Amino acid sequence: MSGVLYVYAITDSLGGPTVIGLHGAPLQRVASGPLAAVVSEHPRAPEPDEDTLWAHEQVVEELMESATILPLRFGSSVAGPDALTAMLAERREEFLAALERVRGAVEVSVRGELPPGDSEDQLPQAGAPGGPEAPGAPGSGTAYLLERAERERRERDAAELVHRPLAALARRSVPPANGADPRHFKAAYLVEEGALEAFGARVGELNAELGAVRISATGPWPPYSFVGERSP
Amino acid sequence: MNGHADPTRRSKLLAGDPDIVPVGAELDRLDGALRRRVNAERESLEKGLAQLVLTVIELLRQLMERQALRRIEGGSLTADEVERLGETFMLLQERMTELKEAFGIEDEELNLDLGPLGRLI
Amino acid sequence: MSVARGQALRQRDVSLLDLVDRLLDGGVVIHGDITLAVADIDLVYVGLRALIASVETIERDAGVSLSASTPALKASAL
Numbered sequence: 001m002s003g004v005l006y007v008y009a010i011t012d013s014l015g016g017p018t019v020i021g022l023h024g025a026p027l028q029r030v031a032s033g034p035l036a037a038v039v040s041e042h043p044r045a046p047e048p049d050e051d052t053l054w055a056h057e058q059v060v061e062e063l064m065e066s067a068t069i070l071p072l073r074f075g076s077s078v079a080g081p082d083a084l085t086a087m088l089a090e091r092r093e094e095f096l097a098a099l100e101r102v103r104g105a106v107e108v109s110v111r112g113e114l115p116p117g118d119s120e121d122q123l124p125q126a127g128a129p130g131g132p133e134a135p136g137a138p139g140s141g142t143a144y145l146l147e148r149a150e151r152e153r154r155e156r157d158a159a160e161l162v163h164r165p166l167a168a169l170a171r172r173s174v175p176p177a178n179g180a181d182p183r184h185f186k187a188a189y190l191v192e193e194g195a196l197e198a199f200g201a202r203v204g205e206l207n208a209e210l211g212a213v214r215i216s217a218t219g220p221w222p223p224y225s226f227v228g229e230r231s232p
Numbered sequence: 233m234n235g236h237a238d239p240t241r242r243s244k245l246l247a248g249d250p251d252i253v254p255v256g257a258e259l260d261r262l263d264g265a266l267r268r269r270v271n272a273e274r275e276s277l278e279k280g281l282a283q284l285v286l287t288v289i290e291l292l293r294q295l296m297e298r299q300a301l302r303r304i305e306g307g308s309l310t311a312d313e314v315e316r317l318g319e320t321f322m323l324l325q326e327r328m329t330e331l332k333e334a335f336g337i338e339d340e341e342l343n344l345d346l347g348p349l350g351r352l353i
Numbered sequence: 354m355s356v357a358r359g360q361a362l363r364q365r366d367v368s369l370l371d372l373v374d375r376l377l378d379g380g381v382v383i384h385g386d387i388t389l390a391v392a393d394i395d396l397v398y399v400g401l402r403a404l405i406a407s408v409e410t411i412e413r414d415a416g417v418s419l420s421a422s423t424p425a426l427k428a429s430a431l
Contacts, residue, residue, distance in 0.1 A: 010381060050369065053376055054236035061235070073380035087383055098381075108246060109371040141318025142311070148321075149301045200247035207248055216248030218371045224379030243364035250367040 004077040005030070005039040005084065006046060008059050009222075012036070012099050013067035022046055022055050030081045032088035035095055038063060039084070045077040060222050068103045070095060071222040102223040105171050105190045108199060112185040112215030114158045162206060162213055163187055169199050174225050185215060188225040196220060282335045290328060297321050 006022065012034050021027045021040030029036040046052050053074060060071045078084050088095070159176045162185055167173040170189035177186070191199045196219070203217045236242050300317045303309050309317070332339070 007383065048377065053372055054242055056376065057372055058236040071375075071380045073378075073382050074376035076381075076383050078383070095381075107375075109374070110248075111367065111371075112248070139315065141315040141320070141322060143318070144322050145297075145300060145304060145314060145318040148297065149304060152298075152301060196246075203247040214249065216250045216367065217246040218244040218368050219246045221244065221371070221375055224375035227379075227381050242368055244368040244371065245364045250363045 003041055003043045004045050005080060006042050007072050007076045007078065007084070008038045008040075008056065009063050009069040009071050010035055010037050010088070010095050010099075011063070011067050011069045012096070013069075016063070016066035019059060019062045021059055022052065027059070030084045030088075032085040033092060035088045035092060037084050037088060038069075042077075045075055048074055057222075064106075064222050068099050069222065070098050070102070070227045071224050073224075098227045101172070102190065102226055105192050105223065106196060106220035107223045107225055108170075108189045108191050108196070108217050108219035109221065110162075110166060110185065110187050110189065110203065110215055110217045112162065112213060114155075114162070114183055114185050115212035158213075159185060161210055162215060165202060165206065166199070169195060169202055172226055185213075190223060190226045191220075193220075283337055286328070286331060286335065286337060289331075293321075293324050293328065 008021070008027075014036075015029075019027050023042065023046075025040035025042060027038055027040050029038055046056070056074055060069070063069050064071075078087075163173070163175050166187070166189055167175070170191050172190040174188040189199070200217060203215060207214060300309075300314075300321070304314055
């Protein structure tokens with residue numbers, strides 16, 4: 001058989017309403033023990049353009065409506081069903097655990113702007129002409145690190161004001177990255193389906209409560225950020 | 233056409249005001265990411281290698297700097313060690329700026345997704 | 354462009370951004386083969402993530418002290 005099996009998701013559910021795959025191809029299930037991979041056959045793996053990405057997402061969301069699923073990364077394809085059943089058998093425990101982690105919940109992405117700190121002006125810059133901030137001047141190294149520490153603390157505090165109340169409403173979360181641009185807030189939350197509306201409301205409240213902070217949320221998404229072995 | 237197949241039904245907004253989200257730079261990067269995955273030309277391959285190397289250096293620099301800060305907070309470094317580390321990091325930062333200029337690489341291009349660790353920049 | 358239409362485009366921008374973040378960088382990964390290509394950048398770094406640990410963590414876990422005078426120990430600890 002030439003062509004590939006393109007994989008959308010892994011599930012522990014037997015069936016559901018008929019869903020059509022990319023380019024009108026019918027979906028099939030490749031089973032291994034309690035797990036099944038949902039696939040469709042194509043001559044070649046699909047390319048990641050905007051329309052195809054949305055079409056892929058459409059398929060995964062439809063699958064999610066009637067079963068707990070682990071969404072695959074876009075572009076995941078295998079030569080044939082044997083490679084797939086082998087992989088499902090080898091990683092069975094990992095996938096079963098991941099399914100339990102995400103059952104009954106959806107992912108919400110939150111992005112936004114945090115108030116800009118004024119620390120950039122004060123940060124001792126290496127190589128500034130003359131002055132105590134130049135490397136080699138006594139205490140300049142210490143001043144540099146202390147200013148870094150202070151700036152980090154301020155950034156962490158600002159992000160916490162947004163992250164903590166949202167994380168409290170979620171089963172799990174991917175907090176904003178430590179080293180990330182402090183002006184851009186970006187986090188992901190695994191929210192119980194029943195708590196989705198309340199979560200959205202809280203986002204709106206935070207916008208009103210924390211004047212200088214402006215965030216927006218997208219979702220519900222399949223739980224892409226919560227399926228990995230090292231995921232939160 | 234139903235669902236996301238219809239281009240007018242591609243909003244996943246749940247709450248808040250998307251107008252304020254600074255997406256400009258990321259959309260440019262997204263454009264690049266999509267193109268990169270489709271075809272890597274020789275030119276972008278060479279620049280990509282410089283990007284790769286500098287990203288690794290930047291990753292290590294940030295990790296080490298963060299470790300130094302943790303240890304200062306934990307009080308496990310002498311004042312002299314703090315001073316020496318700080319001096320070195322200042323010089324490293326200077327060097328990185330020079331290297332980025334030499335290769336014509338912007339900060340955003342050194343970004344890296346570390347999964348659960350978030351983005352590098 | 355009307356405000357409403359501008360807002361609609363913005364919603365799609367953010368949605369597309371979050372979509373790509375998830376589909377291209379998230380989800381279950383099933384491929385293990387390593388190809389040296391600019392596109393598959395995340396494969397290069399999986400190994401790197403496993404190698405990096407703070408000096409204090411290694412010293413604590415291995416019950417040893419890492420220093421420049423014991424290069425062999427440093428290499429094996431990593």
